[in-house]
Amino acid sequence: MLAINIEGDYWRNTVGKTVVKPDDNPFTDAELAGAILWGMTFYGFGRHNIWSPCEERYSSYGEKAVLLERKMYLQYLRDKHEKRRLILGEYMFFGIAFTRETWNQINFRQKHQNRSKRKRFYRMEKRIAQLKRLDKRQHLIDTLHEKCGFDDARLEEKIMNAGSIAETWRESHVADLSQRAKYLEDLLTNYFPTYYEFDFDADGLLIVAYTSEKTPLTAGEESDLKSFLHSPDTKMPIIFIKGIDNETKSGIALQFILIKKEPIVDDDED
Numbered sequence: 001m002l003a004i005n006i007e008g009d010y011w012r013n014t015v016g017k018t019v020v021k022p023d024d025n026p027f028t029d030a031e032l033a034g035a036i037l038w039g040m041t042f043y044g045f046g047r048h049n050i051w052s053p054c055e056e057r058y059s060s061y062g063e064k065a066v067l068l069e070r071k072m073y074l075q076y077l078r079d080k081h082e083k084r085r086l087i088l089g090e091y092m093f094f095g096i097a098f099t100r101e102t103w104n105q106i107n108f109r110q111k112h113q114n115r116s117k118r119k120r121f122y123r124m125e126k127r128i129a130q131l132k133r134l135d136k137r138q139h140l141i142d143t144l145h146e147k148c149g150f151d152d153a154r155l156e157e158k159i160m161n162a163g164s165i166a167e168t169w170r171e172s173h174v175a176d177l178s179q180r181a182k183y184l185e186d187l188l189t190n191y192f193p194t195y196y197e198f199d200f201d202a203d204g205l206l207i208v209a210y211t212s213e214k215t216p217l218t219a220g221e222e223s224d225l226k227s228f229l230h231s232p233d234t235k236m237p238i239i240f241i242k243g244i245d246n247e248t249k250s251g252i253a254l255q256f257i258l259i260k261k262e263p264i265v266d267d268d269e270d
Contacts (some may be wrong), residue, residue: 005037010050014040047175047247048169048220048255055095058139065131069096072124090171137165140257148208148243155239158204158259166199166258172251180252181221185228195229199258205238205256217242225254239255 006014015037021032022121037045044050057063070086073096077083082102098106110121137159144150159165170187172180187196198205211217226240245253 001031001035003032003035003039006036008043010043011040011045028077043226046169046171048171048253057135058142059135061131061138062135065128065135068124068131069128071080071099072121072128073106076109077102078105103197134160137162138169140165144208144241144243147210147245150241150243153206155206159257162203162259163258163262166202166260167192168198168256170256171248171253174251177215177250181224184225184254190229198256200236202236202258202260204259205236206259207238207240207254208243208257209240210243210248210253210255212246212248212250214246215250216235216244221252 005017019032019036021027025032027035035245057066067089070089074083074086077086079102082098110118113121141156141159170184172183172187174180174183209217209222209225222242229240230238
């Protein structure tokens with residue numbers, strides 16, 4: 001069963017659509033709702049884990065990565081129009097994008113290049129990947145500055161020089177604001193992956209509690225969350241800070257930032 005006109009669109013564009021049931025509908029409302037939710041999560045469900053095909057650049061590291069990537073492919077192009085697009089810095093929403101014919105030409109020339117050129121291409125690829133990692137990490141630090149007023153030079157250096165950074169989010173969704181902290185504790189205790197299944201072999205954990213200006217974190221909520229979040233039997237240093245993000249509305253959004261000295265294979269960020 002497939003819900004038409006949903007999959008491939010962002011969930012924020014889908015929530016206001018009208019549900020049109022099929023003729024002689026054999027499905028229950030629960031089955032229809034399941035098909036709709038399945039399609040709505042094509043790019044993820046929630047603003048913190050949504051996927052986008054568009055490339056974002058946040059700092060000078062991102063700009064350097066784009067320039068180096070353009071330079072890397074420029075040597076393989078013969079079409080003057082394509083070269084001009086790269087040289088003039090024409091914006092490409094999806095990163096480096098060419099027609100299939102152009103990619104075929106690039107692949108052909110790559111196969112016939114000598115060893116030194118292959119090594120040069122490999123070094124440029126590695127440098128581009130490094131710059132994109134640094135761009136995301138600088139964005140993370142800038143966000144902490146902006147929304148939390150957080151300023152810790154040692155931790156910032158640790159983030160920039162980490163082997164890997166892993167981020168995950170948990171958010172409360174309750175009508176009764178007094179239950180926000182309890183909702184998060186239940187979520188982190190009983191639903192996979194639980195807080196106790198996080199990678200506590202990391203070298204540091206930064207926990208950020210975001211709330212809106214209208215519904216800030218209360219002293220009781222802060223005390224309860226700190227007590228719960230510092231409970232795992234680990235020597236890993238845990239830092240808890242607060243931030244303001246009005247997009248959380250009346251809820252609490254917890255951001256977990258795990259910092260490791262050694263890189264993680266197939267890490268989402270790296």
